[in-house]
Ligand SMILES: Nc1ncnc2c1ncn2[C@@H]1O[C@H](COP(=O)(O)OP(=O)(O)OP(=O)(O)O)[C@@H](O)[C@H]1O
């Protein structure tokens with residue numbers, strides 16, 4: 001299995017820049033959690049890594065898996081990489097499964113496409129795979145339509161599709177947000193077990209600090225399209241360097257049980273939309289901002305063992 | 316599903332009864348004397364009396380209605396005043412021509428509409444040329460288009476027969492007239508469905524599997540357009556049937572529509588009633604079939620859990 005390296009990645013929808021200068025490294029077998037408020041650009045970055053941005057979207061920078069560049073791939077080369085080198089797990093499994101196709105075929109389709117298997121062979125492989133993701137009666141489930149399954153089952157089916165071809169990288173965009181806590185725990189355990197067995201790298205997007213602690217080795221915090229802090233989960237949680245990270249962790253501690261999205265609302269002010277503020281994007285909401293913050297944008301600096309932060313006051 | 320269909324069939328029966336009642340009463344409001352039509356303009360009063368007696372025209376309306384309802388319930392639609400033939404036979408004789416025309420028109424509107432819709436739906440923005448064509452088609456009344464086609468292809472270019480049937484050369488113009496009208500509707504529905512489907516999370520999943528654009532289209536997007544198309548066909552069927560009647564009259568296509576028009580002019584009440592009942596049965600039956608087909612292509616619309 002190979003490492004994922006993201007260098008200076010930018011995403012723009014027309015003139016709107018959703019992601020800027022993102023540089024991250026996810027070694028094989030490890031999990032990077034990506035956190036941040038709604039609209040901070042997490043999904044855009046996820047789609048950039050999985051090469052799933054809508055046509056016409058601007059993608060700059062480099063996305064490498066085991067040294068192979070994905071960002072510049074097109075056409076057939078790109079299609080061969082999808083599902084085989086990098087896979088994507090969506091937030092809402094109900095919406096991410098085709099409502100009018102039996103789930104067995106939706107899983108089997110991957111084998112038909114990449115390994116040229118016949119329908120019958122694909123169906124057989126789909127059954128095996130469904131069993132692997134913890135579905136008890138795979139043959140029965142394979143004949144169901146998505147709406148006939150529970151939320152947890154649907155997400156297991158999605159995991160089966162994503163991991164069918166043993167990809168090197170799994171990009172998961174809040175796949176447990178819509179699930180209740182017990183099911184969420186089951187899904188996390190399943191993904192962790194599969195990762196331990198196969199050693200793929202994971203980029204896991206979430207709003208939930210509990211999930212970060214549960215699943216991730218490293219965490220990256222996104223604000224206004226940029227990574228403002230990154231480092232090992234334990235270190236960042238113990239001593240957050242960026243005031244925004246501090247506010248996120250603080251908010252999660254104060255209201256551990258409220259809905260994940262609501263937690264961020266306790267940070268005063270609105271996240272930036274459209275035009276970014278001058279200097280540090282966070283300075284209008286920052287409790288400790290100094291004059292310099294409104295004029296000079298802080299670059300990302302090394303502030304400790306494997307830790308980076310973009311704040312004039314950090315380190 | 317079975318229970319749902321039974322309920323729908325019962326509701327359909329009630330609707331048909333309503334239509335029968337209404338049409339039956341309306342017939343008596345149409346001015347003119349059916350006996351006069353049968354006997355001819357120069358028949359004297361004695362002959363007229365005999366004809367009236369034979370056709371039970373002197374009975375009170377309620378008696379006539381009661382007799383009609385009882386006979387109809389037994390499957391007997393009566394005998395034509397004009398031709399002295401069973402109405403059922405006349406309907407069956409004309410039915411194939413109408414089915415041919417209606418089917419051809421339906422195929423044209425669905426196939427052409429879907430092709431145009433898919434093409435439009437795959438563009439990032441709606442095609443202005445298509446929008447203009449839609450507005451044009453939507454604002455031309457059916458008869459104008461019919462007569463226009465007749466004038467250009469039948470008269471000016473002399474490529475196709477002006478009227479008659481039920482052969483293939485005669486079929487072209489009425490089928491086109493009938494079909495072209497539906498094209499904008501189907502095209503918009505399909506284009507919209509394709510747009511929605513193409514930007515849906517399941518389309519993204521399909522792309523993430525490494526499928527080619529063609530495989531995504533065929534395997535995922537098109538399937539999700541079927542249901543709205545079937546819904547539209549079901550909703551449109553009543554208007555479509557009236558279109559068939561109209562087009563048959565304009566083009567002299569010897570089907571049920573022409574029969575309805577002739578019987579209306581001739582005050583041939585049993586025949587007119589027969590065509591009306593047949594029309595109602597077709598509309599209701601078609602809707603039932605549309606429901607079943609939709610349940611087949613879109614499992615979410617199945618009412619009973621499988
Ligand atoms: N297809 C698109 N076209 C135009 N703008 C887009 C598109 N997708 C996202 N955006 C914009 O880019 C910004 C970042 O969106 P993104 O979905 O990446 O945020 P996010 O961090 O995933 O938010 P959430 O937590 O709500 O999922 C938002 O302002 C959003 O409106």
Ligand SMILES: [Mg+2]
Nearest residue numbers: 042043044173
């Ligand atoms: Mg998102």
